[in-house]
Amino acid sequence: MEEIATNKNTGKPLETQEYFINMGPQHPSTHGVLRLLLTLEGEIIHNVEPHLGYIHRSIEKMCEKDSYTQIIHLTDRMDYLSSHMNNEAVSLAVEQGLEVEIPDRVKVIRTIISELTRLSSHQLWWGVFGMDLGAITSFLYGFRDREMIIDIFEETCGARLTMNYNVPGGLMFDIHPNFQKGTKAFVTHFKKKLPEYDQLLTENVIFELRTKGVGVLSKEDAISFGVTGPTGRASGFSNDIRKHNPYSAYTQVDFNEVLREEGDSYARYKVRIQEMWESMSIIEQLIDNIPEGDYKVKTKAVIKLPKGEYYQKVETARGEFGVYIISEGGKSPYRLKFRSPGFSNLSALNRMAKGAKIADLVVIMSTLDLVIPDIDR
Amino acid sequence: MMMEQEQLKERILSIVPEAEFEEAGGYLNATFPFAKLHNLAKNLRESEDTLFDFLFCLTGVDWPDHMTVVYHLKSTIHGHSIVLKAKIDSREKPEIDTVSDIWQTAEFHEREVFDLFGIKFRNHPDLRRIFLDDDWVGYPLRKDYVDKVNIIDL
Secondary structure, three states: OOOOOEOOOOOOEOOOOOEEEEEOOOOHHHOOOOEEEEEEEOOEEEEEEEEOOOOOOOHHHHHOOOOHHHHHHHHOOOOHHHHHHHHHHHHHHHHHHHOOOOOHHHHHHHHHHHHHHHHHHHHHHHHHHHHHOOOHHHHHHHHHHHHHHHHHHHHHHOOOOOOOOEEOOEEOOOOOOOHHHHHHHHHHHHHHHHHHHHHHHHOOHHHHHHHOOOOOOOHHHHHHOOOOHHHHHOOOOOOOHHHHOOOOOOOOOOOOOOOOOOOOHHHHHHHHHHHHHHHHHHHHHHHOOOOOOOOEOOOOOOOOOOOEEEEEEEEOOOOEEEEEEEEOOOOOOOEEEEEOHHHHHHHOHHHHHOOOEHHHHHHHHHHHOOOHHHHHO | OOOOHHHHHHHHHHHOOOOEEEEEOOEEEEEEEHHHHHHHHHHHHHOOOOOOOEEEEEEEEEOOOOEEEEEEEEOOOOOOEEEEEEEEOOOOOOEEEOOOOOOOOHHHHHHHHHHHHOOEEEOOOOOOOOOOOOOOOOOOOOOOOOOOOOOOOO
């Protein structure tokens, strides 16, 4: 048994008490401006209270004044690592309201770019996750290979991060002549590199000790907290929108929803690694089968959605992203709500971190894969 | 087993007879007075044949003469979805029961609605502003909110 320290003068056991510490808003492992107020006893966490809003821009209020085409541009300022999927969600919601039929070519291109975006997001996550644990190599490797995807984006739509490639009715312009060649070269390259990634961390003893059994989230809690995406799937919560409510070209492709039961940081890591394989498989199935046709359906310059409500959800790299539009028939929505995956995922942080040590909190946060603008909006 | 829309309607009507229905956004929408919310939500969450265990979206809407809190629900076991709209008549002092005891994610989402719409959630464990400063005046997502400093009008 641990010996309890005593006060030399009184002979009584030393008193202990809870204390508070601020982690962030400027902390390297919060990956953005997030402040966590920790209640600690020693280095054991009793409570984590996130303080949000450092980059709250009230995007939803701005949307009430903007046209639907402008709104798309705002969405990639939320989860900037899933910018294409966010753009797609708004485009799909508007198309749902306009009742336009989208050409197959657009659906396939959107799906390929979505999966490339997911890959680049997971690559970046893998890199910073390693770095959070003290492995700088993974950071450099992750960014090196991500660069190939970013180059494809740049060639296709001119932007590297905030892409805005989607417009209501299709795409802003057709794919670049090099698109298929570049994408195939990337997949070939990354198929060789991913096992190396995996080996670098997965079988490392230190890595396994720091992630296995750390930050466990049960399936019941995952559902109750609305934890979606790879984080929810690592707890056994089947929530992949691509499977449950398929959109774009996801009905045409064969892929698995990656599920694990453990719900710990290691499971979340493995789910994302496996998802990278699935994404590459989806890209391979589609890249040689892009149908000919138009890249856009002509829509009016000023889009007015008929009076009514529209809800569209897509699977971003972080989970379920929802767009809820209430239209009164005007050129701007009466009310627009973004259901961002990060906000719900963060709400489970306290549950996951209770009883863990401060160093574990860094691991848990990293496996949640938080993007702060997505939470603050 | 997935319940058909008609069955869901009947179930809701048996708990809240004054509920009104419409189809919008691909979901069945049920609108009812806010006082009925907690009882209905608890029932839909716990009944074996409905089991709405996943609250995937919670938000508020400010209408000219009333406010609504909108709950998007899904059952991960049965696969059916529904949208509940609790109507609050008062725009001056809107209050509604919390559902954070039923779905834990509601705790954060209700704080957001409180912060931006000023709707008070009764029995909420920790009702504070979540994005804005504690001394912020007004509720930005209300239609009559005017901010002279941070102008958003184009």
